[in-house]
Amino acid sequence: MRFKDKVAIVTGGASGQGLETCRGFARDGGKVVVADWNYEAAQKAAEEIGGLAVKVDVSREEQVKAMVDTAVQNFGRLDVLVNNAGIGFSASGRYKMASVVETPGDDWDAIMAINLKSVGMACKHAIPVMVGQGGGAIVNIASINGIAGLTGADAYTASKGGIVALTRVLALDWARKGVRVNCVCPGVVATPMIEGVLDDPGFLNMVETRIPLGRPGRPEEIAAVSLFLASDEASFVHGAIIPVDGGQVAP
Numbered sequence: 056m057r058f059k060d061k062v063a064i065v066t067g068g069a070s071g072q073g074l075e076t077c078r079g080f081a082r083d084g085g086k087v088v089v090a091d092w093n094y095e096a097a098q099k100a101a102e103e104i105g106g107l108a109v110k111v112d113v114s115r116e117e118q119v120k121a122m123v124d125t126a127v128q129n130f131g132r133l134d135v136l137v138n139n140a141g142i143g144f145s146a147s148g149r150y151k152m153a154s155v156v157e158t159p160g161d162d163w164d165a166i167m168a169i170n171l172k173s174v175g176m177a178c179k180h181a182i183p184v185m186v187g188q189g190g191g192a193i194v195n196i197a198s199i200n201g202i203a204g205l206t207g208a209d210a211y212t213a214s215k216g217g218i219v220a221l222t223r224v225l226a227l228d229w230a231r232k233g234v235r236v237n238c239v240c241p242g243v244v245a246t247p248m249i250e251g252v253l254d255d256p257g258f259l260n261m262v263e264t265r266i267p268l269g270r271p272g273r274p275e276e277i278a279a280v281s282l283f284l285a286s287d288e289a290s291f292v293h294g295a296i297i298p299v300d301g302g303q304v305a306p
């Protein structure tokens with residue numbers, strides 16, 4: 056019950072890694088706000104774990120502020136923020152995931168807003184609440200794209216590199232106010248975000264040749280690290296950028 060009496064917001068909590076993270080918080084006694092722009096899926100998840108669903112487009116500051124306000128109004132405090140919502144290859148029908156030369160400027164803006172500005176805005180509105188109550192923990196979900204050169208989705212990569220950099224400066228700014236900030240960099244994880252390529256021979260070859268453990272991760276394997284970072288067990292872990300990738304960026 057490591058999250059007993061704790062309140063957590065998980066953005067993108069309706070699917071994949073976010074959903075597993077919500078389940079983990081609830082399992083360990085936490086009260087969870089499942090925040091997602093897919094409200095139907097968020098409601099389903101919230102019903103399953105006894106949490107609260109909030110509809111939010113994390114790229115919109117006023118909606119992000121309302122998300123934080125709703126958490127505090129309903130549960131009286133906010134201890135944990137997991138900035139997990141993001142778009143990647145599964146959104147490529149809507150936003151082009153490509154090299155910088157091939158990425159339309161509007162798509163670049165949208166990807167940066169959803170993946171990176173969102174983290175800044177959620178922190179902007181959550182941190183004062185956490186500081187006011189004596190502290191809290193923030194876990195940002197970036198990607199190994201943010202720490203290693205991986206081709207094919209340059210705006211996505213830039214947004215994830217931005218999350219890594221933002222984590223570091225947040226860690227410096229808020230340490231003495233009791234807010235710990237860390238970053239998880241998932242590698243290839245079998246979630247709806249990449250389900251379109253899971254059977255692709257090129258993808259399977261990449262998994263075999265590039266991932267030392269020889270398989271994609273499972274969403275609960277990312278959630279486990281996020282939950283550790285959010286918990287008091289990680290009380291001296293701060294400003295850490297942690298790859299969870301089966302060894303892909305080890306070479």
Ligand code: NAD
Binds near residue numbers: 091112113142143243
């Ligand atoms: P997913 O697609 O299963 O889940 C993402 C969730 O975020 C969805 O529920 C979606 O509705 C929500 N979301 C997307 N944009 C949103 C917005 N603007 N406002 C609110 N909610 C929004 O994907 P996942 O694999 O669980 O991804 C979680 C995080 O992990 C993402 O930030 C992703 O970039 C990162 N990541 C994933 C992988 C991977 O291989 N799956 C690898 C590296 C990093």
